[in-house]
Amino acid sequence: MNIFADIRALVVDALSALQAEGTLPQGLDFAAVTVEPPRDAGHGDMATNAAMVLAKPTGKAPRAIAEALAARLLADPRVEAADVAGPGFLNLRLVPGVWRDVVAAALVQGQDFGRSHYGAGARVNVEFVSANPTGPMHVGHVRGAVVGDALANLLAYTGFEVTREYYINDGGAQVDVLARSAFERYREAHGLEPEIREGLYPGDYLIPVGEALKEKYGDSLLDKGEEVWLADVREFATQMMMQMIRGDLAALGVSMDVYSSEKALYGTGKIEAAINTLRGMDLIYEGTLAPPKGKEPEDWEPRMQTLFRSTAFGDDVDRPVMKSDGSWTYFAPDIAYHYDKVQRGFHQLINIFGADHGGYVKRMKAAVSALSDGRVPLDIKLVQLVKLWKNGEPFKMSKRAGTFVTLRDVVERAGADVTRFIMLTRKNDVALDFDFDKVLEQSKDNPVFYVQYANARVNSVLRRAAEGGMDVSDAALCGADLGHLAHPAELALAKKIAEWPRLVDIAARGNEPHRVAFYLYELAADLHGLWNRGNDDTSLRFIQDDAATSLAKIALVRAVGVVICSGLGILGVTPVEEMR
RNA sequence: GCACCCAUAGCUCAGCUGGAUAGAGCGUUGCCCUCCGAAGGCAAAGGUCGCACGUUCGAAUCGUGCUGGGUGCACCA
Numbered sequence: 001m002n003i004f005a006d007i008r009a010l011v012v013d014a015l016s017a018l019q020a021e022g023t024l025p026q027g028l029d030f031a032a033v034t035v036e037p038p039r040d041a042g043h044g045d046m047a048t049n050a051a052m053v054l055a056k057p058t059g060k061a062p063r064a065i066a067e068a069l070a071a072r073l074l075a076d077p078r079v080e081a082a083d084v085a086g087p088g089f090l091n092l093r094l095v096p097g098v099w100r101d102v103v104a105a106a107l108v109q110g111q112d113f114g115r116s117h118y119g120a121g122a123r124v125n126v127e128f129v130s131a132n133p134t135g136p137m138h139v140g141h142v143r144g145a146v147v148g149d150a151l152a153n154l155l156a157y158t159g160f161e162v163t164r165e166y167y168i169n170d171g172g173a174q175v176d177v178l179a180r181s182a183f184e185r186y187r188e189a190h191g192l193e194p195e196i197r198e199g200l201y202p203g204d205y206l207i208p209v210g211e212a213l214k215e216k217y218g219d220s221l222l223d224k225g226e227e228v229w230l231a232d233v234r235e236f237a238t239q240m241m242m243q244m245i246r247g248d249l250a251a252l253g254v255s256m257d258v259y260s261s262e263k264a265l266y267g268t269g270k271i272e273a274a275i276n277t278l279r280g281m282d283l284i285y286e287g288t289l290a291p292p293k294g295k296e297p298e299d300w301e302p303r304m305q306t307l308f309r310s311t312a313f314g315d316d317v318d319r320p321v322m323k324s325d326g327s328w329t330y331f332a333p334d335i336a337y338h339y340d341k342v343q344r345g346f347h348q349l350i351n352i353f354g355a356d357h358g359g360y361v362k363r364m365k366a367a368v369s370a371l372s373d374g375r376v377p378l379d380i381k382l383v384q385l386v387k388l389w390k391n392g393e394p395f396k397m398s399k400r401a402g403t404f405v406t407l408r409d410v411v412e413r414a415g416a417d418v419t420r421f422i423m424l425t426r427k428n429d430v431a432l433d434f435d436f437d438k439v440l441e442q443s444k445d446n447p448v449f450y451v452q453y454a455n456a457r458v459n460s461v462l463r464r465a466a467e468g469g470m471d472v473s474d475a476a477l478c479g480a481d482l483g484h485l486a487h488p489a490e491l492a493l494a495k496k497i498a499e500w501p502r503l504v505d506i507a508a509r510g511n512e513p514h515r516v517a518f519y520l521y522e523l524a525a526d527l528h529g530l531w532n533r534g535n536d537d538t539s540l541r542f543i544q545d546d547a548a549t550s551l552a553k554i555a556l557v558r559a560v561g562v563v564i565c566s567g568l569g570i571l572g573v574t575p576v577e578e579m580r
Numbered sequence: 581g582c583a584c585c586c587a588u589a590g591c592u593c594a595g596c597u598g599g600a601u602a603g604a605g606c607g608u609u610g611c612c613c614u615c616c617g618a619a620g621g622c623a624a625a626g627g628u629c630g631c632a633c634g635u636u637c638g639a640a641u642c643g644u645g646c647u648g649g650g651u652g653c654a655c656c657a
Contacts, residue, residue, distance in 0.1 A: 290654090430586070
């Protein structure tokens with residue numbers, strides 16, 4: 001139940017009626033007509049800009065349109081007042097029954113209150129994390145993982161059929177390095193001194209890989225050259241790394257639907273097919289690139305390469321898909337991978353990238369646009385850096401100093417719930433500070449705590465009422481006479497609840513899960529506010545002497561709890577029932 | 581040199597695809613526990629929305645040009 005959508009439909013109906021009676025001309029586009037909460041609550045419950053946006057196309061004065069519209073809207077039983085204000089706003093005040101119905105809807109629908117059919121079952125693929133399988137996930141990956149997962153939850157909540165996907169970069173040189181690094185650990189497992197040369201991965205996490213290799217191969221590889229073992233060890237080590245990464249993701253509460261392998265694309269003809277498709281559109285050609293301006297490498301020399309004409313899509317330069325030695329660049333299999341996603345029938349693609357991949361966005365969008373004939377939109381969300389803080393100082397990560405912070409470190413210190421929530425307290429394209437001390441603080445300073453505290457208070461009320469012998473099951477609350485909710489402060493809280501479905505809709509349209517976190521904070525603040533008003537005005541306490549009144553007030557509180565749980569569910573955060 | 585991102589209260593940030601007198605938290609100042617959890621709440625002070633033009637009924641939001649910060653810039657992935 002989205003009351004804002006309902007009232008907007010009412011406005012559009014009224015406008016159509018005005019057309020039918022000749023007050024407004026035919027052929028108007030109502031797309032720009034909005035119904036939203038006014039900035040100032042004193043203006044009413046909702047405001048529509050209809051008169052202003054229609055003034056020009058109709059050639060009528062905004063106020064005249066607004067007057068006519070107001071008369072129509074007042075005929076609806078939900079509308080209590082309709083006042084023309086300012087340059088032509090139409091401010092609506094709705095009868096209290098509307099807000100009581102919202103509370104009732106939240107109780108009846110439960111977690112489905114706020115769910116929408118906006119996605120209409122469209123299939124959307126959310127690719128995120130996609131960390132190289134060469135080591136454990138570190139803090140840099142956490143934000144992308146959380147944002148991607150929460151976004152996937154949000155889209156599922158709004159009627160999309162969502163696939164969470166991880167692209168394993170197991171086809172390039174870095175997995176060879178992994179194999180060589182693992183081989184040194186394999187030698188170490190046999191009591192030999194490992195030679196962790198410059199450029200190899202020094203991390204301890206490869207020691208178990210070396211032991212596992214010993215387990216599997218005994219000493220049979222020890223005296224062999226790389227040409228013998230590289231492929232096998234690479235495969236083995238990559239799989240172990242992916243197992244570790246899956247474990248890391250699980251610790252954060254993320255589970256992928258599909259893991260796609262870059263390596264698996266080689267030798268299948270898929271890369272060639274994708275490139276040839278582009279070639280057929282005259283988007284692939286042999287040529288040389290001009291040297292980069294401003295930062296010309298010392299050893300630059302023109303090379304003949306196979307290039308993708310991404311400049312046709314607004315990119316700065318065309319991008320190589322094949323190196324001068326005839327092997328593919330990273331971009332080529334990635335094109336094939338995205339082509340594969342298109343062919344799997346997704347209606348929409350979303351990628352979550354780290355901000356350091358910003359330069360990659362245009363070419364990837366260009367490729368998808370070309371390969372899908374412009375039908376499949378690709379939205380790429382760039383997730384900015386997370387700056388770690390500890391004891392009031394920036395915490396620098398360094399592999400050498402041993403202050404390399406893994407995802408596990410963060411989750412073990414802060415907990416998955418706190419980590420997830422904090423990662424969503426910024427929009428994705430803004431850098432985020434993660435303060436180890438702050439996130440564990442139990443105060444208003446910490447938004448996770450603040451929201452959880454609100455939920456705990458909801459449950460506290462329910463518990464107390466139950467101890468007093470009341471039936472506060474949802475079934476009982478659904479039968480409450482909400483007419484007892486009459487105080488403006490109570491109705492204001494109901495109005496905040498009414499915004500939830502609208503907020504979900506807005507967040508989903510923008511692929512912006514952080515909006516859910518901010519909304520929950522506001523909702524929590526409103527609950528805390530009402531709670532404290534009970535200190536001065538006992539009639540605002542939720543538990544009253546009169547059972548019917550209590551039931552109505554508790555229903556309101558419970559409705560807040562329902563929304564908080566829904567919201568936290570989207571964020572992937574477990575609601576707590578009690579603070580400790 | 582080019583591309584992308586950012587710039588809003590002293591600090592950290594929201595701002596609902598262009599709406600009314602721009603909002604929170606922290607910090608500062610003053611209040612509120614005989615009472616459902618004060619781990620909270622109320623109130624005050626605090627702003628040329630980086631700058632300048634432009635688009636229109638109307639701009640923090642859209643466009644252009646600057647300024648200042650971040651990221652990335654051939655045969656790396």
